[in-house]
Amino acid sequence: MRLGLRLFLGFFLIVGLAAFFVMRVFVNEVKPGVRQAMESTLVDAANVLAVMATEDMKAGRIASGKFVRDLEVARQRDLRATIWQFPKRHVDYRITVTDEKGIVVYDSEGRDLGRDNSRWNDVYRTLHGQYGARSSPLVPGDRENTVMHVAAPLRDGNRIIGVLTLSQPNASIDPFITASQRSIMRQGAWLIGLSALIGLLMTWWLMRGINRLNRYAQAVSAGERVPPLPSRRDEIGDLGRAVETMRRKLEGKAYVEQYVQSLTHEMKSPLAAIRGAAELLQESLPEEDRKRFAHNIQTQEQRLTETIDKLLALAEVEQHGWLQKLEPVNVASLLTESGEDVSAKLAASGLVLSVDVHDQQATIQGDPYLLRQAVSNLLDNAIAFSPAGGTISLSSSTVDRYIEIRVADEGPGVPDYARDRVFERFYSLARPSTGLRSSGLGLPFVREVARLHGGEAELTSLEGGGALATLRLPKV
Structure with a gap:
């Protein structure tokens, strides 16, 4: 129909x-x-x-x-x-x-x-x-x-x-x-007829704009050069302008070029390190040096693998304009399962996870897998910057119409120069324990998941040291 x-x-x-x-x-x-x-x-x-x-x-x-x-x-x-x-x-x-x-x-x-x-x-x-x-x-x-x-x-x-x-x-x-009832029925019939006429005119007016937008989108997808749609001050006009903006981005390929350039830049360092270590391993080296260079190759390989995996996950999230799966998600269960996902990393780093759920019945509407991945990424980030023997706090509370999920660590916090860039793709700070950087894709993934759920994410420093990551999502 x-x-x-x-x-x-x-x-x-x-x-x-x-x-x-x-x-x-x-x-x-x-x-x-x-x-x-x-x-x-x-x-x-x-x-x-x-x-x-x-x-x-x-x-x-x-x-x-x-x-x-x-x-x-x-x-x-x-x-x-x-x-x-x-x-x-x-x-x-x-x-x-x-x-x-x-x-x-x-x-x-x-x-x-x-x-x-x-x-x-x-x-x-x-x-x-x-x-x-x-x-x-x-x-x-x-x-x-x-x-x-x-x-x-x-x-x-x-x-x-x-x-x-x-x-x-x-x-x-x-x-x-009887006469009054007949008069009411007669005038009611006129009302229904007039309403049908108004509905027909409104439908024609709406479909005129939608059909014009449809023809324009099909022409753009076919690669035809067509002039922009006439300006309209309604949702159809907004949609037409959005399609025009998308058209310009696709034609300029600015997004793809930036993506490829950033990925190439991030892959150069680990590839150079692998190449250098491989060349040195071809020579006669003491056993201790050989192990060190082999470990370096393994570390850089893990870094490349992590970058590619997270880049694919981020690209999948960014291409969705809306959530593909919606169901009620219990916040208490979400935090518990996310904590279990990183339990091995916590044990390896000698860290303790403290979980505090303000409302055990609190529920949000969304994709449980994406939300769990987002919270796990925040915990991974906190583990990487926490000192050995420290405590990571995972909590939730209700603020106005939102559920706030917070992850706090006892690390060095967020430097002032990095505060506005931590959610940029490929941007990363050196880990205090190793001096190495991550893929820089974890926090952008969290931000995209928050956007898909109608919320937001932020990372701030705590007074006295440590960082606080907040994932703010609309409650049901």
């Missing part, structure tokens, strides 16, 4: 689902919202009518007084109203009045006169000084057609002398609910 189609479908799916669920919520909330509004209106009307009916109730003429006559006139009126395209011709209210015992003394429809309504929720709660309301079927057993009843008290001073119940069928507002 093409990237543009994936982007469009993903955008449309997200917006479409969001709009669909929002519409469903609105549609589902319309009915209870309208009924709540109707109940609020019924409460107002019931209390106004209760005040108007109180005088007739106190006088004992509720069934034939002025209140009832006015209601009959209102019920006979032709309203001739049009509400949201729906005609309304007559009053839908039904009014029931009960006495202080809950017995119906007036029913606007004349059906329930004399019935005991004292157990109905609207009458019962109102007679006890509370808000009374209920919703019940228009016909017993019919749950589809219901009627809302709202009651208000008739008072003689502080005494409740009766209850006026105002009723309205819920079916009278169903057309408005």
